[in-house]
Amino acid sequence: MTKLRISIVQYLNTAPLVWGFTNGPLRGKYDLSFTVPSRCADDLRFGRADVAIIPAIEYQRIDDLAILPDMAIASKKQVRSLLIIGKKPIEQVKSFALDGSSRSTQTLTRILCAEKWKIAPQFFEAPPDLGAMLSKADAALLIGDPALRIAVGIEKGSWPGAEGQTLCPATTLGIAGPELLYVYDVVGEWRSLTELPAVLAVWAARRDIATPEVAADFLASRDFGLSRIPEICFAAARELELPQRTLESYLRDSIDFSLDEENRHGLELYFTEAAKHGLIPQAKPLEWGAAKAEAVKL
Numbered sequence: 001m002t003k004l005r006i007s008i009v010q011y012l013n014t015a016p017l018v019w020g021f022t023n024g025p026l027r028g029k030y031d032l033s034f035t036v037p038s039r040c041a042d043d044l045r046f047g048r049a050d051v052a053i054i055p056a057i058e059y060q061r062i063d064d065l066a067i068l069p070d071m072a073i074a075s076k077k078q079v080r081s082l083l084i085i086g087k088k089p090i091e092q093v094k095s096f097a098l099d100g101s102s103r104s105t106q107t108l109t110r111i112l113c114a115e116k117w118k119i120a121p122q123f124f125e126a127p128p129d130l131g132a133m134l135s136k137a138d139a140a141l142l143i144g145d146p147a148l149r150i151a152v153g154i155e156k157g158s159w160p161g162a163e164g165q166t167l168c169p170a171t172t173l174g175i176a177g178p179e180l181l182y183v184y185d186v187v188g189e190w191r192s193l194t195e196l197p198a199v200l201a202v203w204a205a206r207r208d209i210a211t212p213e214v215a216a217d218f219l220a221s222r223d224f225g226l227s228r229i230p231e232i233c234f235a236a237a238r239e240l241e242l243p244q245r246t247l248e249s250y251l252r253d254s255i256d257f258s259l260d261e262e263n264r265h266g267l268e269l270y271f272t273e274a275a276k277h278g279l280i281p282q283a284k285p286l287e288w289g290a291a292k293a294e295a296v297k298l
Contacts (some may be wrong), residue, residue, distance in 0.1 A: 020225060024224045025224075037054070037101055038100070055103035055105075062204070066288060071219060083151060088138055088139075095121055099141050108190055139182075158172075268286070
């Protein structure tokens with residue numbers, strides 16, 4: 001029998017979801033490939049994958065999908081790995097470089113600009129190189145491990161500014177020109193605007209693939225990963241050159257791997273706002289893959 005093909009985001013915050021597939025009893029059962037979030041969506045869209053962890057907004061842009069239930073990459077309050085970094089306060093930004101590997105967070109950023117900050121900057125996509133981005137724009141959006149590295153790097157040398165704003169010397173991040181940089185946590189700003197969490201990515205599959213057996217395997221892999229956070233972070237600390245304890249705190253406190261009721265409300269509002277601002281044609285309702293009553297315990 002041909003193995004199902006799974007497309008996976010190659011960021012630390014995905015590791016607990018797939019640890020059962022990469023380092024646990026489900027290893028070898030599926031054909032795994034790793035890439036950036038935008039390409040995971042394209043793998044599913046063009047039939048190169050059967051199941052993928054996709055930016056949440058892409059559920060609205062790809063036909064005939066079901067979401068595997070009870071799992072997500074979400075954040076309740078502050079995420080630390082989705083950052084807006086500006087050379088001036090966000091309300092004064094006129095040009096905005098967006099990390100090209102992002103789709104959900106690009107959409108979140110556009111919504112925040114319109115709804116929270118009341119600005120309409122010129123947006124363009126760019127590779128995730130902060131110095132190059134800020135040489136061409138007033139502000140930059142960075143996601144994933146590069147953003148997390150910045151968040152950790154400025155912890156000791158930064159201070160609170162206006163509401164939602166963190167200030168740090170530009171030299172701390174090796175940026176020439178401005179004296180200060182203005183840093184915003186995208187999920188923190190969404191929470192301030194909506195009082196709801198942000199769902200950033202979901203497991204999605206074609207409807208005929210999203211069977212109870214597949215859903216049970218993916219839940220089991222997640223539960224296996226969540227029980228092994230220290231092991232995951234020990235390996236990641238060497239690769240990312242960040243302290244293991246910091247990475248454990250990030251996965252335990254900043255990321256929520258569920259699709260609980262509050263997260264679902266946040267996701268639905270996100271889709272409604274995206275449609276309101278013309279970022280998707282309309283907000284189609286959530287359709288769930290079939291689930292067994294309980295995941296298999298690994």
